[in-house]
Amino acid sequence: MIRSILFKNLGLKILSLCVAMVLWYSVVSERQTNLLVTVPLTFVNVPKGMKVRTVSAERVSLHLEGPVSSLRTMEIGKIRGTIDLKGSKEGKSRFELSPAHFNLPEGIRIAGISPEIVYVVLEKLLTFKLPVKPRLKGRVDSHYAIRKIYAIPKFVWVIGDRKAMSSISNIPTEVVTIDGLKKNLKKTVALEIPRDIHLKESLEHVEVHVILREKVWDKEFDGVALKVDQPSEGYSYTFDPSTIKVVVRGWATMVDALSPDDFKGIIPVKELKVGLHEVKPRIEAPEGVKVLSVMPDKVRVIVSEQVKE
Template structure:
C-alpha cells in the first residue's frame, strides 16, 4: 500500500517546485525535437517500472531496471548534442566570459533588402543570426569568412553555381562568420509537405537553440523567419527589419511582465509537469512509516580536563528510525552513533539523558524512540604523580659484573589518571631485560609498561638502560 506522508515539510515543497521548474525547462527546450519523443517514452517506461514495483511484479521490475541503465547510456550517446546545449543553457557563468557585439539596424536593412532581392530572383538562401547560445556543435562543415555584411557578399554566397551556395551562412557579432554550413533537420512530423530541406533545417536549428534563422524559398520566392521551432512568413523588408531588431538587438528597456504572467502562461504543460512531479514525490516518499530498530554505539566527547571517565553503561543503545524516502539508505548500512557531550559533567556518578540531537541521523530519517533513554557514567578527578622507573630483570648479571647495577634514565616519570588508581602506583616498570646478556659500556632502549588500564605515562620515549658501578649515578 502507498503511504503518503501525513505532513509536508517546507523542504518537500521546495523539492517539488525545483523539479517542476527544471522539467518544464527541459520540456520548453525539447518539445519540438525528436529528443522530446524519446523523453516521453522514457517517462512511460519509468511509470511502468514504479507500477510493477508497487504491484510486486519482481521479474518485470527487475528487467525494466536493468534496461533503464542501458537506455540512459544510449540516450547520452544519441542525444549528446542536445545534452551539451541544455548544459550550456544551464550555465550561469557563460555571460561573464562572453562578449557580443551588437548587430546594427542598418545591417538588418541591408540583410532584408538582400533576402527579398534573392526571393524575387528565386534564389534559395539560409541566414542564421546567432544570439546568446553557441552554435559550434550544430553548424558543421562550414567555410570561415569573417567579413562585413553587404548585399554583394550575401548575393555572391547564395548565387547558383557558387561553391558556397549549398548550406547556411552564420552572422555573429555583426559579421558574416561562416558560410556553407550544414544544419540539423527538424524531426517534427507536423511540418507541411511543401516545405523543403531549407525550411526543415531552419526549424531544426531554431528548435535546439535560441538562434534566429531567415529562409528564402527557391520554389515560392518567399522569405520566412524561424524562431523557437516556429516558422512565420515575412511580407516585406520593413517587417523583417522590425522582427530582427526586436529579436536580436539587446533589450534597452525591460518589458513589464508580471510574476503572474510568468506563472500562468502556458499553464496546461506546467500543470501536467507539476502533477507528474507530485506523483513521483509520493512514490519516492512511500516508505514513510516504516520503522526500523537499530543498535548503535555510544561515544563521548568534551570531558573536562580535570576529570577522567572511569565507567559508562550501557555502551550501546537501541533506536527506532522512521524513513521519509525510499532513496534513503538502510539504517544498517549507515554509521549512526550516539555522540554525547560531557562538557558539563561533574566528579562522581551521573545519569545522562539521551536526546535526539545526540544522534547523527541522515536526511530523510527521524527518530521515534531510544532504549534505554539514559546512560550512567562515573568520573574521577584527574591527578599526576612522579614515580621511579624500575628495570624488570630476568636472571642475574654475568661474570665480572658483581660490582655493577642496572640503572634507567630517566630515573623517574610522571603518570596521570584517576585519583584512586594513581594512589595505588608506586613505580613504573620497563619491558623485561635479560640480565645475563647485558654488556658493560653498552646502552639499551626499552619501553615502559602502563601500570594500570586508565593510567597513562606522560612520555612516549623509551628509557635508556645501562650498567653502572655500585650506587654512583652514571
C-alpha cells in the same frame, strides 16, 4: 506578450509538471516502516583532570521510523549518540537523551529511546611521581656482577584514577637482555605503561644503564712444578712431593685464564747439607695475583752428593 510567454513550449512545461508530480507522489506515498537498532554512546568534552569512571549504559536502543528505502540504505554502523560532558562536576550526572543526541540521516525519525536516562560518574585523576624500574632478562658473563642498575630519567610523572594508582609503585621499562654481558650497558627503551595510566608529559623512551664490576675469584691450581734455587755444584736434589697445589686470588678474567704452568714453586737449597730437609717453597705468581695458600706448606728435600765417575 504575457500570453505568449505562458504558452511558449507549453507541451514541455506540462511534461515537466507531470514528472514533478509523479516524483512528489512517489516520495509522499512511499511506504513508511520502523526499525529497532542498538547504537553506542560517546562522551565528549570530558573536563580536564577527570575521567569517565562508569556509565549506566554504553549503548542504547533506538526505535526508528522512516521510508523503507531510507532505512534500507542507512549505515547503522555510523550512527552513535553523543553526550557532551562540558561543565560536568565530579560524581554522578544525569543526562536525558533526545533525538538531538544522535546523528541520523535526513528523513529518519526517532520514535523511542531506551534507556532515555543515562547516568555518568566522573572521577578526578591523581598525579604521582613514580620511579622507573628497568626490567632485565638473562645473566651477565660469569666473571662479572651487576654493581648498579638505573634509568634516566629516574622518575616520571603519571596520571590515573585512584583505583589504578593504588595498584602500582613503579613504571617498568621494556625488557633489556643482558645475557653474557661483559661491559657496561646503556640502552634506550620504551616504558610499559600500565592500563588506565598515562604519562603527564610526553616521554617516548628512557635510558637504561647497567653498570658491571669484575668479580674477584679464588682458584686452585694443582700440579705446580718445583724449581731449585741456587743449587750447589756436586749435589742432587729430590723433592717429595714433586709438585704442589696453590690457591690464589685475583680478578676473575685473569685468574680464569691462568694454568699451573704460570706458577713456580721455588725451593731455596743454598744452605742445605746432604740429608733430608723440610723446606717451605716460595711461590712465583703473575702480577696482580695473590697467593692464599700452598699445599703442602713444606716440601721434603733430599740432598745427595753426585757420584763422580
